[in-house]
Amino acid sequence: MASSFTLLKKDPTGARLGRLITAHGAIETPAFMPVGTQGTVKALLPRDLKEMGCQILLGNTYHLYLRPGAELIRALGGLHRFMSWDGPILTDSGGYQVFSLGAMRKLSEEGVRFQSHLDGSHHLLTPENVVQIQEALGSDIAMALDECIPHDANREYVQNSTERTIRWAERCSRARTKPDQLMFGIIQGGAHQDIRERCVREMKPMPFDGFAVGGLGIGEGEALLHSIAESTAGWLPEEQPRYLMGIGRPENIVNAVRAGFDLFDCVLPTRNARNGTLFTSQGRISIKRAEFANDPRPLDDACDCYCCRNFSRAYLRHLYMAGEILSSQLNSLHNLYFYHRLMERCREAIRQERTDFWS
């Protein structure tokens, strides 16, 4: 199979400029993927996402599997058509959400049994059916099933879990039947560099189209997050895309770009937006603060998004205080615009071999 990823350039810091070809178009990397949990990026129309330069969305298999159901989405023409997004979509495996259920799930070699958070119904996710579900959804990039290990697990747990994740990855890669759907393996191993390295070594020969690094950003702390991400990136094959899962603070994304990661996702920009926390070129702003009540300035002078071009901080604060839906819409629009400009600036800096732009 021809490689779907082209490494266009590597700058002195290790940051990479690339292009990932999928069945629904190309993605210029490094790229950020807004999270469309339930078949929608909350509070945004697909055309708003296109307009801000969004290249690829992430869909959550767990949520879509439970509601409205993967077979229903398949019958309706797949997830792209269902949500009216004709660009690339990556789906996660559902594993992360299931592991978040805590007492409501039970793990075995076969897979993971869990109860729905919606109605308590019983379900089983296996490496095989996770692939089938993602094929039914019709995403462009599917993820292998893994266990996201709690950051405070002991070494023995991490070792056993990672070995199972490796076996599951093998089973996932064998279950594939859809030639135009890419699949990424997921590297686990907690905070143990040797276990991470072994995970990479074992998965590298498997027929994956890229690799993700999982199990980070879950409480291990900034220093550990960065050192693990950096060393794991170093072991991964250079000619394949690298996706750092769930890492979303702008400064962490920039660090990870320097460490050689290509893809990112996080609910942070959209969730923060709904909570009134907004990203600006001058740092984060909590729009509910009283000082903004009569502030006629745009949220961010340096931003040319629809929100900053048309509205004042005073108006955004008013919408938030009044509980208006438009608050979530405008804030989400701005925050995701900010993230896409950040990635654009990353790509431009790598292209120009400027290493100072993000400091």
Added chain:
Amino acid sequence: MASSFTLLKKDPTGARLGRLITAHGAIETPAFMPVGTQGTVKALLPRDLKEMGCQILLGNTYHLYLRPGAELIRALGGLHRFMSWDGPILTDSGGYQVFSLGAMRKLSEEGVRFQSHLDGSHHLLTPENVVQIQEALGSDIAMALDECIPHDANREYVQNSTERTIRWAERCSRARTKPDQLMFGIIQGGAHQDIRERCVREMKPMPFDGFAVGGLGIGEGEALLHSIAESTAGWLPEEQPRYLMGIGRPENIVNAVRAGFDLFDCVLPTRNARNGTLFTSQGRISIKRAEFANDPRPLDDACDCYCCRNFSRAYLRHLYMAGEILSSQLNSLHNLYFYHRLMERCREAIRQERTDFWS
């Protein structure tokens, strides 16, 4: 003062085609005004409203006066700039909301004292300060202060209240200081034709730029609504615009257009949208119904709004069931688009002297 309203045509049924010129542009009538209660039409960006052919918005003085405050909005450049809407805006007087407060308000010749629904603080609305507030907001059309009489009030109450509304109208018209802001008087009189007629007779000589008919659609029933609206329209001056307040069911709007009304407003299309009730060429649809779960068709085959061009009923149902914000966005977009097409069809039918299009 040159008349702001031009009656372009009157068809055999009595329906009127007109043009109302305001400081922020012209409105082709009959026209529907979406309600932007708190400085936003819920769940819609101003550009979405422009795109669907929206000509004029309604803002609620009561809500904006309490939060964020009329003086704040004035300091920020007025309501247009605050909400980034450069088309015409009509503001109500605040009277209707205050009268809805029930026990929390007290009426006198001076005006109406009330307690804020937000924090219980005490306020007084008078004919004079209602004009001042609307001038601070900077709307293109202001409304006089009136009492919206409960539909079950006895004749004596209706008579006394209407007399006070007439005196208040006089006070409002004398309080005006802003030459480019139009003002409409409001006809009350409950279900009593003679009191309505007297109200028209008394207000007609006042220097208003148009007249509204209030106190309808509040429980009096369809037959009474129509007969009062129709006869009142007949007494109003032909050369001025006529606004039937708060009447919003499509069939009632069409009937009122035939009776000679030019302007309409109602929260129905946007409130229904958020509750999942959608207007289509085939009647109303409750999108939550199970039959739509796997329905691949657009909401309305005959509609070419962004929602109907891009999404299935199955998707709209999914969004509603999942409690997604996008549900309110798409539904509001569709319902208001439906209303604007309805008004467009009314205007076209009057232009062509077709009297059958709305049956």
